[in-house]
Amino acid sequence: MPLTETFPSVTRIRSDFPALARLAGGKPVVYFDGPGGTQVPRPVAEAVVAYLYHHNANTHWAYPTSIETDAALAGARDVFAAFLNGHSEEIAFGANMTTLTMHLARALVRTWGPGDEIVVTELDHHANVDPWIEAARDRDLTVRRVRLLPESGTLDWDDLERQLSPRTRLLAIGAASNALGTITDVAAAARLAHAVGALVFVDGVHYAPHRLPDVRALECDGFACSAYKFYGPHVGVMWLMRDLFAAAPFPRLVPAWDAPPERAETGTLNHEGIVGAAAAIEWLADLAGPDGDLRSRLGRTFAALHERSEDLLRELWDGLAELPGVELFGPPPGAPRTPTVAFATDDLSSEALARQLGRAGIYLSHGDFYAHTVVQRLGRQPDGIARAGCACYTSPEDVGRLLEGIRLLTARESLPV
DSSP states (O other), X not given: XXXXXXXXXXXXHHTTOGGGGOEETTEEOEEOBGGGOOOOOHHHHHHHHHHHHHTOOOSSOSSHHHHHHHHHHHHHHHHHHHHHTSOGGGEEXXXXXXXXXXXXXXXXXXXXXXXXXXXXXXXXXXXXXXXXXXXXXXXXXXXXXXXXXTTTTEEOHHHHHHHOOTTEEEEEXXXXXXXTOBBOOHHHHHHHHHHTTOEEEEEOTTTTTTSOOOHHHHTOSEEEEEGGGTTSOSOEEEEEOHHHHHHSOOOOOTTSOOSTTGGGOOSSOOHHHHHHHHHHHHHHHHTTOSSSOHHHHHHHHHXXXXXXXXXXXXXXXXXXXXSTTEEEESOOTTSSBOSEEEEEEXXXXXXXXXXXXXXXXXXXXXXXXXXXXXXXXXXXXXXXXXXEXXXXXXXXXXXXXXXXXXXXXXXXXOOOO
């Protein structure tokens, strides 16, 4: 029996999202901007409000709300340990993935010097490129780049092997491209990097909403993601293997805690956001029902959502491919990818396309999405590309409205608003 036959319907899932009640021209707004940030279900917002109303305090003091905050943060670490298949003391929180990556990069390069090398890729979001370049500049390190193959939207694996050497200290690689949807075989890349003695740090921001992360199976040393991409608030989450967590010389205030995981965190955190981020993971698990532990329930949820998203992806891709004047980028359905589709039209800039669709209540993003090098290698600068991403609340009707909107625009007809 397909998983989706026993899984909550899209209609049931949509009922948890107040944002979906928004109307434009009398019709519900259609959100295809999930790769830039998903909408938030009611239980997540309720968890944030409950913390602020009843438990709000700073940490590590002896009065009740401070003790309750300590417990809430510890509970959130437990939740994300289950989500990532790590351990609670390996989970750090921060403002977002970019900030956490910058902090880690500053720490790690303190132990490296001239002659050492960092390898980044052209497929990555610049949050997993520029922090390493900036840190390398301060220590006179060499940065090497792995080529993107524009025609397939995938990495050049021969070039990856060429860029790695005994001088490589770290490979920074994305698990999934936020621009093209490409899923990269991180475990295979990690084996190549580890063979030359390098660490592997993974940008999991676009991967985590679509595949249940498993840092052990990915064979990486660090992994970061952002909760606002999977139905939570704006909070970043970083997993580091225990030995690396303990050894990395993080910049810190002298009085601050120096034991993992807090040694990687700076200042007072966004406590309510962390509570909400954990609530988002628990909400996802609850979609699979009450049976089993948190990770097993998450496994069922992600499997069912993947099954649905494959159908939506194929419908969206095939529908766009049939429209004259539309160019698609990235791997086709059936290849390892997320349900995020990048495209451009002959007659409209990506911004003009998004603006006109937005007036009709169809929201999608445009530009380069901080994957600047990807868009450059596609030959789409300065205009960029349009990006439509399916989320757990995306319905076949949503896909139909998007396709019809683009059809009208490419035919130079007016959209109903």
